[in-house]
Amino acid sequence: MICVFDIETIPDTHLLRAKFDFEKNLSEKEVCEHAFKEQKEKSGSEFLPIPFHRVISISSVMSDEFGRFIKVGNFGRKAKEEFLQEVKNADSLSLELLDSYECGLLRDFWEFFNKKQPKLVSFNGRGFDMIALSLRAMRYNIDASGFFEQINPQFNKTKWENYRQRYSEQFHTDLLDSLGGFGAVRGLNLDTLCQMSGLVGKYDMDGAQVYECFFESKENLQNGLERIESYCQSDVINTYWLYLKYLITKGELLLPDYAEILSDLAQKLPKEQEYYEVFNKQIQKELEKLAKEI
16 A cells, blocks of 8 residues: 655644743734744744644545555544534634644544555655654654554564665655655755646645635634645645656556556546646646557
């Protein structure tokens, strides 16, 4: 099994308030913006250190070992439902509510991961996503042993081949590493690589807008969270499709098989999602192109 995954995060405003002397009357969104400003003055980038990232969405594409699409979705469905129900009866987004949601989301992911231990595919998953997921797991005392263990004959793990070995793709193919020569080339991003390859890329929002969507208002939180999840799903579909292109380039996927996978993907994409039309349209274009090449 292959798990192509991506996460979305928001600034942990409660941790930021505890760590820095922000004015108490600032809204959650204003705390984020103050933190971004201070971080940019300090480092030249608004990107906060990973411990300040609260995980709010984990999306994945599941495929078989040959890359054939199975499904796309999100972890933590039950945690999300409980969170939204509790928010309706709350005066504010308390630390307790946010922690309960994040804990449920992370627990669902790590229980799946420890049991199945799938091959991972990501874009910067080594440099961000898996670090964020494991660090935040520490907050809630969640078992993430499947990621850290080095020797396990059941899953063919050795000290040379495991999830934390950067230069091996057996357990984790991080496309940012693989396509960028493991740090030899910098400045690659998912959107540009997808557009270069004839894929969809980002079309609705980007990661920098996630916090605004989440903190917009309590009344619109359900819509905001669903929009974030949809965006996160679109990112993993982009990553999955880019991975297929990578397999072709490596000589591990033949064009007729690629066309069959894309045709199946078009049929199985959730039609209720906002991204369906744009992805389906681009898949049909790719299939028309392949029909002339095969």
